[in-house]
Amino acid sequence: MLSQGFFEDEETCFSPFRASMISVPFDSNQTLSPSQHSKQEEDLTSQFGASHSFTSQSSNANYWAWGEVSGIISNKILGMTRDHDHHLGVSGMNKMKKLKSRRKVREPRFCFKTMSDVDILDDGYKWRKYGQKVVKNTQHPSRSYYRCTQDTCRVKKRVERLVDDPRMVITTYEGRHAHSPSQNEDDSEANSSNVPNFFWL
DNA sequence: CGCATTTGACCCGCGC
C-alpha cells in the first residue's frame, strides 16, 4: 500500500514523495472530522509558515501529510544537497554558534499526522534521539527530537502527540536524506523491498 | 564495551 503526494511550486520542486505507513497499526475506522483536520492544518501552517500544503489519505490508513516550502527556501538550497550544513551536528558550542549565525535558511520540512499508538514510525531510516522537550500547556509529555544515524546525513525529525487528540502523532521531517533508507544496514536486498522511503530519489 | 537514550543545562531568536 502506497500513498503518494506531489509537491512542487515555481521555486522548488520535490520529486514525487512517497510515503508508506505499512508498519503502523492504523485504525481505519477512525477519522478526524473535517473541522479537526482543517484546524490542524491551520495550526501547522501557521507554525511552519507553509506556503503550500497537500493532504493525502490512503484507503486503509488515516494519515495526512503536509509538504512545506517556506518562502526562504530557494531552489538553490534544495538542489544543493545541503552543502550549507555539512558542519551541522559537529560537537562543540563554538561550531554551534557559527552554525546558528550562518543558518538563515530552513530545511524543507514535511509534516505527517498519523493515527497511531506508537510514536516512532518505521520509515526505514535509523534515528537517534538527541533531545526531548516538554511542550507547554500539554498534559502529554513531550516532543522528541531525532537525527538520522547516518553520519553524512543531517536529516532530523520531530515527533509529538497532538494536544487535543493524543491518538494522533505529528512527525516532522526536516531536510532530505542523502542516502537510501537501508544504507546503514545490510542494504543489498532492501532497496527492492517494500521499505518505505521518504525524500529518497 | 559500545551504542542509544535520558535529562538538565545552555544558546538563541523573538515578542513584549
Place this chain on the structure above:
DNA sequence: GCGCGGGTCAAATGCG
C-alpha cells in the same frame, strides 16, 4: 533589555 520557549548539546545512565 528581559523573559520565555524552542532547539540542541553532552554527561550520565541504561541496555544488549
